[in-house]
Amino acid sequence: MTITRKAMILAAGLGTRMRPLTLETPKPLLGVADKPLIVWHIEALKKAGITEIVINCAWLADKLMSILGDGSQFGVSIQWSVEAEALETAGGIIQALPMLCSGHHQNEPFVLVNGDVWTRFDYSQLSTHRLGQDLAHVMLVDNPAQHPAGDFILSNGRVYTDSLLDLPAIEHAQAQKLTFSGLSVLSPRLFDGLPEGKRPLAPLLREAMQQGLVSGAKLNAAWVDVGTPERLKTLDQQIRQQRI
Numbered sequence: 186m187t188i189t190r191k192a193m194i195l196a197a198g199l200g201t202r203m204r205p206l207t208l209e210t211p212k213p214l215l216g217v218a219d220k221p222l223i224v225w226h227i228e229a230l231k232k233a234g235i236t237e238i239v240i241n242c243a244w245l246a247d248k249l250m251s252i253l254g255d256g257s258q259f260g261v262s263i264q265w266s267v268e269a270e271a272l273e274t275a276g277g278i279i280q281a282l283p284m285l286c287s288g289h290h291q292n293e294p295f296v297l298v299n300g301d302v303w304t305r306f307d308y309s310q311l312s313t314h315r316l317g318q319d320l321a322h323v324m325l326v327d328n329p330a331q332h333p334a335g336d337f338i339l340s341n342g343r344v345y346t347d348s349l350l351d352l353p354a355i356e357h358a359q360a361q362k363l364t365f366s367g368l369s370v371l372s373p374r375l376f377d378g379l380p381e382g383k384r385p386l387a388p389l390l391r392e393a394m395q396q397g398l399v400s401g402a403k404l405n406a407a408w409v410d411v412g413t414p415e416r417l418k419t420l421d422q423q424i425r426q427q428r429i
Contacts, residue, residue: 189312189370191285192235192296193278194226197243197271202412211245213300214252215417218424221252222411226298227259233308235296239284241266241277274299274386279376286373299367303420305429306406311370316400320393322370324404325363331410335362336387337394337401344401346391365390366404 200207206215213223223240230238238261242249246267256263266281278285278297285295296311306324314322323344328335338345339361347362365387375389393399407429409420423429 188234189294189296189314190235191237191239191293192230192298192308193239193241193281193285194223194298194300195241195274195277195367196223196249196300197241197268197277198301199244199271203414203417206414206417207244209245211242211249213240213249215411217303217411217417217421222303223249223253223300224259225303226300227253227256227261227263229304229306229308230296230298231259231261233312235308235312236261237264238262239264239266239281241268241272241281243268243271271383272381273383275376275379275384275389276382278371278386279379279381279384282373282376292373294370294372297369297371301411302367302408303411304366304368304404304406304408306366306368306404306408308368310402311368314370316370316372318398319400320372320375320396320398321390321400323390323399323401324366324368325361325401326366326404326408328362328364329410331412332364336365337363337390339363339401339403342400342402343397344394344399346394361403363403366408367410368404 196213200212203212214221240263250265253263264284272280294316316322325339411417
């Protein structure tokens, strides 16, 4: 079985919604049940056989890099993509592509993890996924209370934009409007010809969906968007009480 061994964790955000907690601590280092949020991801990636990890950083980057180092303490190799200013999701990936696609990994897909979420998802479902001709494979979740409208439509293993006009008429009845979990497998081809600079990922995914080049699945594990101090506190309590 072929395993994707490279992943990128997005960790360059300013953490504005998490203030005042992030005034002196980068958001990825905020603790959840006595473990930094980003370490949950690193350990889960390692368990899935993903040992080469690129992490982008901007806000309080020195503190983040000093704590995690080269990854050897976790049994992985970490490379750092330092951004002078946060480049948004796709912009951060484009800057990091030389690290993600170097050597024998050139042009191979990689796993992408949004550092803002917490999950018990088995990352081997991503590390062993084969994209084929697709540009992306995305994991979707039921719409959380803070995002009831959802993001994309999942139908028969394919992902469409939020417009039913992009969905084959025969599939309307099976369509589910769901929320992007922040976990995916991406092909470097998704970014072909794009210059470095600030750029969000969602428009690129939507364009690929309109071309029929995005597959997806519903995430089958506990998942939390850790976007506010209140959600962080609730998650911490749930883990400690073994309720999640």
